[in-house]
Amino acid sequence: MSVFSYHLVKTNYFDAFKFLLFPPKQNKIPGLIHSEVMTAMTLGSPIFSPSRMLIRQVAVFAQWENEEAIDHFLDENHFGKILAKGWHTRLTFMRKWGKFNKFEIPAETTEFENPDSPVVAVTIARMKFLEIPRFIHWGRPVEKLVRDHPATTLSLASIKFPNTVSTFSIWKTQKEMTDMVHGHSKVPKPERHADAMKERDRKDFHFEFTTLRFKPISEFGEWNGRRNIIPDLKNQ
Template sequence: MNIFSYHLVKIPYNLAIKGLFSDSINKKTKGLIHSEYMTAMTLGSPIISSSRFLIKQVAIFAQWENEYALENYLREEKFGKILAKGWHVRLEFIREWGKISGYKIPKQKAILENESSPVVAVTIARMKPFAIPRFLRWGRPVEKLVRDHSGTLLSLASIRLPNTVSTFSIWKTEKEMTNMVHGHSDMSKPKRHSNAMKERERKSFHFEFTTLRFKPISEFGFWNGQENFIPNLKRN
């Protein structure tokens, strides 16, 4: 069965720069369907700031034919061994909105036990260059909403130049995430997300855009000194 994985790892500066211009994960890796190498960013941070582009912090979002292919990559391949020293979560697909190239969306969908189960959301967008200023104007308030939301366990943004941007968030419950999406949370200015979606529908920011929802199935390693972000989940 296809699985997805989301990895966070800190790597040396020279290796991080190399990754900006070449594929750190070989596209011909056995069992790999698709992956995105991205530089991590702090959600909601000022556009010109040291926290906006965390060059040595790398996010990898990948899809694999099965869990064995991922485990083999982490165990046998040079960059896989680097990823194995970081943190990652393994994911089963639930839902997709929009479309993005590269990934193959499974026909088989996972089911959460109930709306109080934890859930992971990943967004990926291929930006229209001239739409970036408008996107930032509408997007940064949404980033702050997700970053500060009491329902998130971990959240961040990432970028792959020239035009790929992404967000990743782990939510305590599916209900808290969907309430945020529809503007029903208890946070101040709760409609920031729903208003931005209306603006996107009025005039798109992107060539391609998707929001993917996942069921987390296992979690491995440490990120910024912390482990076990997701309660009651299988550990390494």
């Protein structure tokens, strides 16, 4: 079974632009199925602000044949060695909604044995250019909902020009995440996510879009001075 990983690293401007322009190629990285290299963004920040686009912060979402391929990449590849200086988590696929090309997403789904287990959610989409203003209008309230939610331990957005956008969030429990999705959270304006999904169903913002849910296996390194970001996992 394949394994996914999500990486965050702060680097210099030169390396950040280089990796965005020339991301790892599947046929040159042993065991890599597909990866998306993106620039990190602050969820909910104003569109035109320094915190919206964090150019030196690189986010990578990848699928691998196995964990040995991740280890080899981080130990032997130039880009991998830079990513190894940051933070990453390894993930087991649980379920999906929607579709996104290039990733080999399993058709079967797996249920969590314990609804109080931590869960990682990743969304990734390719935007329709003419729908970007609508997407921003409906999306920013959802970003703030996720960013400020007491059940998230880490949440961020990322972008790859011209039209790939993604979010990443770690939740203390699966139940708290699903409560947020359905508008049942005990927070101000809990219906923001549910309302945005209704609007997307009415008229899609995207060419392709998927929401993926994962069980975290492990985490490595440090991000913004923090370790043990995922509850109940031993940091390494």
